Amino acid sequence: MNGAPLLRxxxxxxxxxxxxxxxxxxxxxxxxxxxxxIGPNGSGKSTTIDCLSGFQRPDAGRVLLDGQDITGLPAHLVARAGLRRSFQQVRLFDALSLRDNLMQAAQAADGVGWLGAVLRSPALRRAELAAAERAWLLLDQIGLTRLAESPAGALSYGQKKLAALAAALMPRPRLVVLDEPMAGVNPSRIVEVEAILRRLNAAGETFLIVEHNVDCIMRLCHEVVVFEQGRTLTSGPPAMVRDDPRVLEAYLGVPAAA
Ligand SMILES: Nc1ncnc2c1ncn2[C@@H]1O[C@H](COP(=O)(O)OP(=O)(O)O)[C@@H](O)[C@H]1O
Ligand SMILES: [Mg+2]
Structure with a gap:
C-alpha cells in the first residue's frame, strides 16, 4: 500500500x-x-462519489486517478481511465448465463471493434481466452462457480449484487467504488460478503466503499474517511477514527461526553 495514492x-x-x-x-x-x-445522512457522500466517478461535474477542486487528472470527465471516460462504480454501471442480462454476463462485461469494455470480431483476429481470441479465465477466477472468488451456467434472472437479489460486482471487475479496473454494498443484504450474509471483499482485495483489487453499516466499515477497511456537513472531517485507520470524539459528535449531533 505504499507509493502515491491511487485516487486523490x-x-x-x-x-x-x-x-x-x-x-x-x-x-x-x-x-x-x-x-x-462514512458520515451522517446528507453529509455529501453520494454527491462526492458522483463527482469522482463523472456522474456529476464538480464546481471546484481536483480528482486525480493514479496521477491523471480526471476532474469533470464524463462517467464513461472515467470508467475507461480505470475507475468503475459497481451496480450503477453494471446491467445484468437476465436471459444470459452468469458466465456469459461476465464475458459480456469484458467485451463491452475492451474495445475490440466489429472488424476484429468479423475477422476473428488472434487478438480477439486472446482477449476472449483471458476474459474466460478471469470470469472463472471471479466466479470462484464470489463463491458462485456452481451457478455459472444459470441464467442471471434466476439469481437471488444477493447473488445478483455479487454478480454485478464481478462484472464490474471483469475489465480489471484500477479502483472500484461500491455504493452501499450491504444495503438489502440479509444480516446473516453480511459477514460472508465481507469475506468476499477481503478475498478480492487480497487478490489485488482496490475498493472505495460508501456504507451505512459503520460496524462493517470498521471491520473491513484499512482506512476510513469521515464526512460531516459536506466536508472531510477526518480520516485514518478504523481504531483511530472510532475513538475520535469529533466523529461521535458528528453522528450524535452533540459533543461527546467527557
Ligand atoms: N441533486 C440535488 N439537488 C439538490 N440538493 C441535493 C442534490 N443532491 C444532494 N443534495 C443535497 O446535498 C446534501 C448532501 O447530499 P448527499 O450527497 O446525498 O449526502 P449523503 O449521501 O451523505 O447522504 C443534502 O443536503 C442533499 O439534500
Ligand atoms: Mg447518500
Missing part, C-alpha cells in the same frame, strides 16, 4: 442551486486498500 481528491466542491452539498472533499485512497467513506 483535493478540495472538491459541488452545489445544487444554492444547496452546498459538498464544500471540501479532500482525501486519498491508497493502492491496494479497502477505504471506507
Amino acid at each position: 481528491l483535493e478540495g472538491v466542491r459541488k452545489s445544487f442551486r444554492g444547496v452546498h452539498a459538498v464544500t471540501d472533499a479532500s482525501f486519498a485512497v491508497a493502492r491496494g486498500s479497502i477505504t471506507g467513506l
Whole structure:
C-alpha cells in the first residue's frame, strides 16, 4: 500500500442551486486498500462519489486517478481511465448465463471493434481466452462457480449484487467504488460478503466503499474517511477514527461526553 495514492481528491466542491452539498472533499485512497467513506445522512457522500466517478461535474477542486487528472470527465471516460462504480454501471442480462454476463462485461469494455470480431483476429481470441479465465477466477472468488451456467434472472437479489460486482471487475479496473454494498443484504450474509471483499482485495483489487453499516466499515477497511456537513472531517485507520470524539459528535449531533 505504499507509493502515491491511487485516487486523490483535493478540495472538491459541488452545489445544487444554492444547496452546498459538498464544500471540501479532500482525501486519498491508497493502492491496494479497502477505504471506507462514512458520515451522517446528507453529509455529501453520494454527491462526492458522483463527482469522482463523472456522474456529476464538480464546481471546484481536483480528482486525480493514479496521477491523471480526471476532474469533470464524463462517467464513461472515467470508467475507461480505470475507475468503475459497481451496480450503477453494471446491467445484468437476465436471459444470459452468469458466465456469459461476465464475458459480456469484458467485451463491452475492451474495445475490440466489429472488424476484429468479423475477422476473428488472434487478438480477439486472446482477449476472449483471458476474459474466460478471469470470469472463472471471479466466479470462484464470489463463491458462485456452481451457478455459472444459470441464467442471471434466476439469481437471488444477493447473488445478483455479487454478480454485478464481478462484472464490474471483469475489465480489471484500477479502483472500484461500491455504493452501499450491504444495503438489502440479509444480516446473516453480511459477514460472508465481507469475506468476499477481503478475498478480492487480497487478490489485488482496490475498493472505495460508501456504507451505512459503520460496524462493517470498521471491520473491513484499512482506512476510513469521515464526512460531516459536506466536508472531510477526518480520516485514518478504523481504531483511530472510532475513538475520535469529533466523529461521535458528528453522528450524535452533540459533543461527546467527557
Ligand atoms: N441533486 C440535488 N439537488 C439538490 N440538493 C441535493 C442534490 N443532491 C444532494 N443534495 C443535497 O446535498 C446534501 C448532501 O447530499 P448527499 O450527497 O446525498 O449526502 P449523503 O449521501 O451523505 O447522504 C443534502 O443536503 C442533499 O439534500
Ligand atoms: Mg447518500
